[in-house]
Amino acid sequence: QVQLQESGPGLVKSSETLSLTCVVSGSSISSGYYWGWIRQPPGKGLEWIGSIYHSGTTFYNPSLKSRVTVSVDMSKKQFSLKLSSVTAADTAIYYCARLDDAFDIWGQGTMVTVSP
């Protein structure tokens, strides 16, 4: 059974860089899927952040592209998100997910708050 688990600081200061990691268990991270990050501000909808293939090929939301980096570490079976120059608007639950034709398996999500 494939499971994803996000981890990282729950509080990040404004203007600094948000860093999160998603560990994949029950499946090889190089099994032919893409892996993605999605976020959800409190009380609001879902927003796709970016996706990565095990080869390192990445695709980013154009609205976030200048601030986002997604990377993969196959040896650790994990992929990571870095979002720079954060503001209060980046406060959200951050989910990692497996991407097949759709986001079919999700992590439980981790809440990140940006403080002034």
Add this chain to the structure above:
Amino acid sequence: QSALTQPASVSGSPGQSITISCTGTNSDVGGYKYVSWYQQYPGKTPRLMIYDVSQRPSGVSVRFSGSKSGNTASLTISGLQAEDEADYYCCSYASNNNYVFGGGTKLTVL
């Protein structure tokens, strides 16, 4: 890219059928078969309910169905049950390997 357009809320009585629409453009919903739908209970993780416009993952009730016409995709829930009360989000693949979500629809079972 702009978010897909969904109604903010829909409602129905137990046993009835409801349909949630998801309107995009030729560059997303209208251009590709990769439309998906997610169910989310308050405080919970989204769950995939429909993929590739009309395909149901294993374990999803046959009461959930999806379709698409032009730039608008739809999720239909038949035989509405109290447990269907949740938020529903559509998502579409868009050009240049992007993905875009709808704003979400709150389903109330009366």
